[in-house]
Amino acid sequence: PTLTPMQRTSLRRYRKNLRSILAYQRVAEPAKSGQLGEALRGALRIAAASHQDTYDRSAFGAGWTDANGDCRNTRAEILIAESLVPVTMSSTGCTVAYGRWVDRWSGTVTTTAHALDIDHTVPLANAWRSGAWSWTSARRVAYANDLADNGHLIAIPASENRTKGDSGPEEWRPPVRADWCDYAVNWTHIKAKWGLTATPDEWAALETMAATC
Numbered sequence: 001p002t003l004t005p006m007q008r009t010s011l012r013r014y015r016k017n018l019r020s021i022l023a024y025q026r027v028a029e030p031a032k033s034g035q036l037g038e039a040l041r042g043a044l045r046i047a048a049a050s051h052q053d054t055y056d057r058s059a060f061g062a063g064w065t066d067a068n069g070d071c072r073n074t075r076a077e078i079l080i081a082e083s084l085v086p087v088t089m090s091s092t093g094c095t096v097a098y099g100r101w102v103d104r105w106s107g108t109v110t111t112t113a114h115a116l117d118i119d120h121t122v123p124l125a126n127a128w129r130s131g132a133w134s135w136t137s138a139r140r141v142a143y144a145n146d147l148a149d150n151g152h153l154i155a156i157p158a159s160e161n162r163t164k165g166d167s168g169p170e171e172w173r174p175p176v177r178a179d180w181c182d183y184a185v186n187w188t189h190i191k192a193k194w195g196l197t198a199t200p201d202e203w204a205a206l207e208t209m210a211a212t213c
Contacts (some may be wrong), residue, residue: 043188047197051133055125060132061141064118074145074153075118082155087113103156105174105183110157117161119154120144121183122190125166130196143194151186168198170205177212184209 064073071094072080080087083099090097096113103110110116120127124144132140146152164172174183184206191198198206 043192044196044198044203046200046203049129049199050131052125052129054133055128057124059128059137059140060124060144061137065141065145067145067147074147077147078118078153078155079113079116101155103160104154105156105179106160106176108157108160110155115158116155117158119156119161119164121151121154121186122194122196123164123166126168127194127196130191130198132194132196149190149193152190168202168205169209170199170201173205173209180209181213185213 064075066073071092073094076094076096079096079099079101082101083096084102085100087099088097089095098111098113101110101116102108122130124132127143132143135143169184169187173180188206190196
């Protein structure tokens with residue numbers, strides 16, 4: 001069947017993230033997508049959440065950083081990268097005012113930047129209770145502002161981000177079931193890359209989502 005542009009984009013992201021997981025784990029690429037759960041098994045250490053009562057957003061830095069000193073912080077860089085059209089900058093040239101963004105989870109189209117949040121796919125509070133509590137301050141700031149990894153930070157409607165909060169996949173999943181596979185692979189890749197753990201309920205949810213691949 002012919003894929004839509006959004007489906008082709010989702011498939012490319014899925015393949016890219018899956019290759020990253022497989023390389024990280026040094027396992028052979030599954031012959032069939034139905035074997036994805038087996039490929040992901042072992043990617044994460046299963047453990048109970050820890051230190052959840054000590055989380056503070058400031059542990060991950062004061063806010064978005066400007067890594068290259070061009071006055072455009074992490075939020076602006078993500079908005080520029082994910083807009084489907086050239087963005088319109090503010091008068092200062094430092095913040096994004098307008099563009100065209102399609103939410104990869106709901107398909108919602110947004111043209112005004114202030115209506116978007118930059119979502120950490122694995123939320124900061126979730127990362128904290130999964131192991132980030134033990135990191136250095138520098139590593140936590142690097143995690144909060146990671147621009148190198150496709151899917152680590154995503155522009156999504158503010159209302160969707162508020163609904164998701166700091167939930168893991170056992171509590172929040174993309175509203176479109178067809179996106180569950182991409183989300184599960186992306187979530188697992190991020191946690192594996194950063195050495196974060198998953199709770200038993202979280203892992204069960206990831207396996208359920210991976211079964212849709």
